[in-house]
Amino acid sequence: MxxxxxxxxxxxxxxxxxxxxxxxxxxxxxxxxxxxxxxxxxxxxxxxxxxxxxxxxxxxxxxxxxxxxxxxxxxxxxxxxxxxxxxxxxxxxxxxxxxxxxxxxxxxxxxxxxxxxxxxxxxxxxxTVDTSTSAVTADISDTFFQNIPVQRGVANLFYLSPGAVDGIQTGSNNPSISGSSGLENSYVADGVSINDPAFGGLGVWARSYGALGSGINQSFVKEVQIKTGGFEPQYGHASGGIVQIVTKSGSTKTHGELGGYFHPLGMQTTPLNADDPQFGRVNLFGRYLGNANYEGDAELGGYAPLGKLRDHLFYFGNFNPSVNNQYVAPAVGSGLSTAYNGQLQRTKTSYDYAGKLTFKINDRQTIESSVFGDPSHTNNVPWASLNASDKTVNSKWDYGTRNWAARYDGTLTSTWLVDGAFTWSWNHFTETPLADVTQIQDESALLQAGTFNAQGFGFLEPYDSNTRSISFDTSKTFHFLGQHTFSIGYNWQFPVYDDSTSYSGGKFALPATNASGGDPGYGTATNPTVAGKMTDASLVLEPISAVSNSSGCTLCPYMADSVGGGSPVQVVLVQSRGRFDGGITKSSGKYHAGYVNDSWALGKRVTVNLGLRWEQQRLVGNQLNKLFNDMWSPRLGFVLDPKGDRKTKFYANYGRYAFILPLDAAIRALSAEDDVLGAYWAPASKTTGCPAGTPAGASCIQTDSSGNPDYANMFKPSSATLLNSASGGIGNAVTVGLSGGEPFQPGIRMEYTDEYVAGFQHEFRGGIVFGVRYIDRRLKRVIEDEGGISVEQFNALANNGGGLNYFIGNPNLKSDIFVNPNEQTFAGVDETQSACAANGG
Known part of the structure; x- marks a missing residue:
């Protein structure tokens, strides 16, 4: 790439x-x-x-x-x-x-x-022309962005930098920088990494919904610096861009501010979508109708009026409540559209806060501590889907971040600087359904065409995470064949991510036997372990024709064909997965990085920057751990100032950037969970009042007062309704086991990108700067899933109950880690027109 x-x-x-x-x-x-x-x-x-x-x-x-x-x-x-x-x-x-x-x-x-x-x-x-560095940087201070038209939210400042564009699937909070994914950026505020440790996005990131919040509000921001290329060796943990945010501080004068922001729905036109009903198109996903935003802002800063502390202790505080309303229309013809009269309002409320204390020890040393966060919640409305039968798909969110940083900065001598920091950040996301009802998706196409959510919310994935870090950096300036500024630094991070997965509807005990009193397929070795364990489920109602080994299912009830008008069809509830190990997967990581750098100024015209970064990462799942060691990343920069007047520069830079895996990789590859897979359940049934065409003596599904399937009482988990391996049931056994985990290829190394930068800048009169630059990034080593069989073989396995074994590795032209014992070599085929005609083709 x-x-x-x-x-x-x-x-x-x-x-x-x-x-x-x-x-x-x-x-x-x-x-x-x-x-x-x-x-x-x-x-x-x-x-x-x-x-x-x-x-x-x-x-x-x-x-x-x-x-x-x-x-x-x-x-x-x-x-x-x-x-x-x-x-x-x-x-x-x-x-x-x-x-x-x-x-x-x-x-x-x-x-x-x-x-x-x-x-x-x-x-x-x-x-204005920086002749000491070959880094590509945009610096945006509050004195600038407060005086230009820019959307609310700190993430909108990132797009003021050339090279930052919409990340598309990564959300507006995570721009693509210099062509990389929006989840490959590093975000740092007052020294705190505000990346989500599991996925890498800014602030809170949920697997089902993407980016939620930013972790910091724009009113607290003093300056944003966006590095899009030419990173010095002290910058790492990213192969996209580096975004640094500095917050406001107190001062020797008391100052404050009160403000508000209002953007009601009436101040905008209704968006016109290509699938708008007026164009005669059917929209099965719902439509966006507009939004309304309201914010308040209060801040106060100054000094501590307490004797000698007046000249040493300074404070700043900010509170920024906000309400964001999004107006949407459910899918036309859906139950939600009827329930909400065609329109509903989704509301997110945030109470952003921030505070900073600065203690000036003396003229050369300061200690600073800052806290900030964005606790947020929503109303209870449909977030996951706008096409459902009722409000059981509704849910509400509670999410946000808390961040704390403590920092020391010192000037030991006029040529020796030192700084150190400790930071701690917390992220969380929880989702609560309006009704704790088991999800049933109807794929039978008997009540209505296509698939629809008959009831229930389904999959839930709340999480808690936190990241601690320690960093140290020092630099010393000396003269030898020019001026050298030699620096050395170290960074340690310890991220922790607790991922929970469950399904709405509550827990139920796994029955020890099936409907005919036999083993459902647990196996005698594991049956004592599995039976009685508490699990949950998300179900799909399917015709038995879609299920293998189901032709003899006399326990599967019949359901009327309201769509095609044909004879009743036998149906079954399919449970694809049910977790019975408690539902929490814990993962963590340990990251170490160190660097050295020498910025060497050879007179007024030439500056050379020579640096080297070392990185190590250990991923820890609940079963295994993996060490990625000794990633060395050289950095080399060259700057030429032709006249030595700091008005013009030619520059070039080479850098290698390692990509640090987020903890989601530890969840998927180094962890496991105990699951029941492929269980089949008989829907609640009756033997009277069945639709015409139901065979004599056969059962049919229970219906509600309107004659429709009674989804609310359809699932009754017990031995009597478990059909796997039962006489008159489904011939397939329940699969029970440890799911998850994926082996790593021996010798796997960190993913990295090589970057080459070349550019020119010149300052004209009046402070106008013209610049041109070229950036070339090449993904030289990637970490990816690898399969060792062809697509045709995989499809054949999948259609016969098999699957593909994956490895995580560094795929390249020289990789040879798979052995196919049944390898078939095909002879070449002459497909010319004459050859085809000769063979009757």
Whole structure:
């Protein structure tokens, strides 16, 4: 697989949006730098000038070096004012410079000759072409996105980055970045990984419904950085894009905000779908009619007015309740359409919250802790289907995330930075049916054509998960044949995922015998273990003609053919699966990563970035575990500034990105569950009042007061109704066993992608930056299911009760892990027209 695309962009570069890259910080970094050079009127550098910056949590000062430069490290993102003074020059005042995460905002200040008592406000030249990195990055701060028309929700900010497009099946919260799947991105907020550990999406991800919520609200966001290519070695755990989010902080001034957002249904037109009834087409899925959104926002930030804490402790809090109404129409002619008079309202309510405390130990060290979450719930309406007989398909959800981060940032010396963090995130999703009724899907085509949900909700899959992580990073700047910034870091993650599966309708005990008193097919070795165990079921009502070994079923009742008007047909309830092991599958993982990097500036014109990342992942299921070890990912970047004026750059980058498997792989491949498979049950029946054509003495299904099948009382699980291997029942035995689990190919390694980037940027007058870049990504090694037989052989097995054995491996042209003992070699066939004519074809 490969994805090639060429992006040409001409961007108006405001100083608050684009600035120069920080030399090294870890993937969860929430700090930036502010640096620059001070000149005199002749453009000679000025050493020994005093530079004072004032920002969100106070002021810092330092003197310029012998080269006239200064650098303030590990700053909280935000706006900073700058004053520069030295004897013989007027004081230069810069009103505002924006500091962003993982960046060094670089400015140039020219002092005017005069008295120190005089102050001149100057417009410092902000460098907008980052000549220190070959990474492809878009930085979007609140000062930008609050002043442009953008949809509500933090995920909508991701699409402002070139290279981010709709992920289609991954939901709007998970864009495809640089051609990768939307589930291959890494999302980090204040150092917390807010990816769902089981599937990889943003926030909560449910197998049945996809992306639900984002884990963080837009009102709490200070800045979003989207990396679409050229990742430095401190970035990993993804082969798509890297999305970093930094939240707002308190400051030396108390500030607050109250706001609201209203988008009622009446402010939009009704969507016109291709299958709208006015076009004469039948829609069996229901229709989307529109939505209405309402939000409130309250935030407050400032300092602790408690003596000496006033200059050290700062706070910020935010509360953002929201209501999202979606209006839909059930399928025309369905029971739901009648029950809701053709339209219903689905409502999601969220109570997003966030808070942050920042403690300034001194001018060089800070400790920060933040919490945020999005507890959410819905009303009890049809979410899974809009085509059902009644409201027993209704359900309500309860879901959301909770996140906590604690972080230390320190500047040990002017050339030595260090930071560390501990984070913990929780995700959960639960679904509660309106009625706890066993699901019956009618595939008989006797009451109405086609398949429909006669009653009940069916499959439920709630889950709980949490992820803990520890990270550490340090960098040191020194000079040897140029300037080097050497960094090293480590990251550990421990995700846990508890997956529950069940069916609506409650539990029932597995009978020890079938309808004729025999073994239903459990087998004498396992019968004592299986009998009496509690299980549940989802059922399908089928004609016995669709079931093998059913021709002699005298216990299968008859059902009237209301569709075709023919003779009554025998039917049976088919249970495809019923779990009897408690229903919870636990999985976990352990992820370790380390990196080293050297950013080497050879003078003003050339910068080389040399890095290496190491990764290891262990997946743990409830039966097995699998280690993926020693994944080495080199990163190499080259930047050329032809004139050394930081106005132009040519750059190239090579990177290898490993894909870390989500825990759903541990559920499917390393875990197992105890199931009853292929059980057949006799529907509740009667021997009087049967439809015309029912053989004498035969039974027919029970009906309700309207004469339709009585689905509500159709399933009565007991020995008397279990038909497997029973005399007069179904000839097939119940299959009982350990289902799940899939072996791994010996020597399997991590999946990875190789990426090549080349580009050019130039800044014109007025701060306009033109850029062009080329990104080439190639999936070099993949992890995928492998089967060792042909499609024809598989179909033959499937039609005769067999199946295909799968392995999980790295398929490629050289793979040879299967042995087919009955391999058949076919001779070549001459299919030319003359040959066919000669053979009568």
């Amino acid at each position: 490969k994805s090639k695309w060429l992006v040409v962009s001409s961007v108006l570069a405001f100083s608050m949006i684009f600035s120069v890259s920080i030399e090294a910080q870890d993937q969860g970094a929430a700090r930036g730098n502010l640096g620059g050079i001070v000149y005199d009127p002749s453009k000679a550098t000025v050493p020994g000038a005093q530079v004072t910056i004032t920002g969100p949590i106070g002021s810092l000062s330092q003197s310029t070096t012998e080269q006239g430069s200064f650098l303030f490290s590990t700053l909280i993102p935000g706006s900073y004012s700058i004053k520069v003074q030295k004897a013989g020059f007027k004081i230069a005042s810069v009103k505002s410079a924006e500091v962003q995460i993982n960046k060094t905002t670089s400015i140039e200040v020219i002092l005017e000759t005069g008295q120190v008592s005089e102050t001149v406000e100057v417009s410092a030249a902000t460098v």
